[in-house]
Amino acid sequence: MADKIKDAKIIFVVGGPGSGKGTQCEKVVAKYGYTHLSSGDLLRAEVASGSERGKTLQAIMQKGELVPLDTVLDMIKDAMIAKADVSKGFLIDGYPREVKQGEEFEKKIGAPCLLLYIDAKGETMVKRLMKRGETSGRADDNEETIKKRLDLYYKATEPVITFYTSRGIVRKPLL
Numbered sequence: 001m002a003d004k005i006k007d008a009k010i011i012f013v014v015g016g017p018g019s020g021k022g023t024q025c026e027k028v029v030a031k032y033g034y035t036h037l038s039s040g041d042l043l044r045a046e047v048a049s050g051s052e053r054g055k056t057l058q059a060i061m062q063k064g065e066l067v068p069l070d071t072v073l074d075m076i077k078d079a080m081i082a083k084a085d086v087s088k089g090f091l092i093d094g095y096p097r098e099v100k101q102g103e104e105f106e107k108k109i110g111a112p113c114l115l116l117y118i119d120a121k122g123e124t125m126v127k128r129l130m131k132r133g134e135t136s137g138r139a140d141d142n143e144e145t146i147k148k149r150l151d152l153y154y155k156a157t158e159p160v161i162t163f164y165t166s167r168g169i170v171r172k173p174l175l
């Protein structure tokens, strides 16, 4: 099964919470027809299913922490395999969240050809998420969790940008 995605074109989309990853991915999908897989959306779908695993995930996400690496990676891999026959390439949105997640992805699936870095100022991200929280219904779009997500982004996820910059595949779209 995993053979089906061995040579897939892979683009990581990385940025802080509320930076606009989902918004930019929709534009890329409209223009290039790639398959958009948001790791956060996959996790939220598992929570919505009401499964035991979903309940565990919900507790972690509500606190703004990272769910175990293997859980997210398995979900992304399954979703990629399901679309392998029809996909021209994959936008992996919200992953990797830490350098280790990127390394494991490359071991189990393959290397990205590009990393799209969606940059925004901390205060802009907080403002957008507070606004989105008025209607999103997302349990983590509240002031306390937003702060934790942002702290974790600077601590764990920004090093991902540095890591892939040294490989020369980071691009920062001009928004």
Ligand SMILES: Nc1nc2c(ncn2[C@@H]2O[C@H](COP(=O)(O)OP(=O)(O)OP(=O)(O)O)[C@@H](O)[C@H]2O)c(=O)[nH]1
Binding pocket: 015, 016, 017, 018, 019, 020, 021, 022, 023, 024, 040, 094, 128, 129, 131, 132, 175
């Ligand atoms: N003003 C402005 N708002 C934007 C822009 N891009 C996204 N937004 C808004 O900012 C909020 C967050 O955008 P998302 O695309 O959901 O961001 P995300 O990075 O996917 O965030 P998570 O879902 O938390 O991972 C939404 O309410 C968007 O409508 C932008 O370029 N300008």
Ligand SMILES: Nc1ccn([C@@H]2O[C@H](COP(=O)(O)OP(=O)(O)O)[C@@H](O)[C@H]2O)c(=O)n1
Binding pocket: 015, 016, 017, 018, 039, 040, 041, 043, 060, 061, 062, 064, 065, 066, 067, 068, 072, 093, 094, 095, 096, 097, 140, 149
């Ligand atoms: N690769 C991932 C993606 C999301 N998550 C979890 O899912 C939550 C929401 O992720 P998201 O990408 O939709 O949202 P942002 O944190 O980027 O705003 C995160 O705060 C994490 O708890 C994770 O643990 N690992």
Ligand SMILES: [Mg+2]
Binding pocket: 021, 022, 038, 040, 094
């Ligand atoms: Mg998103």
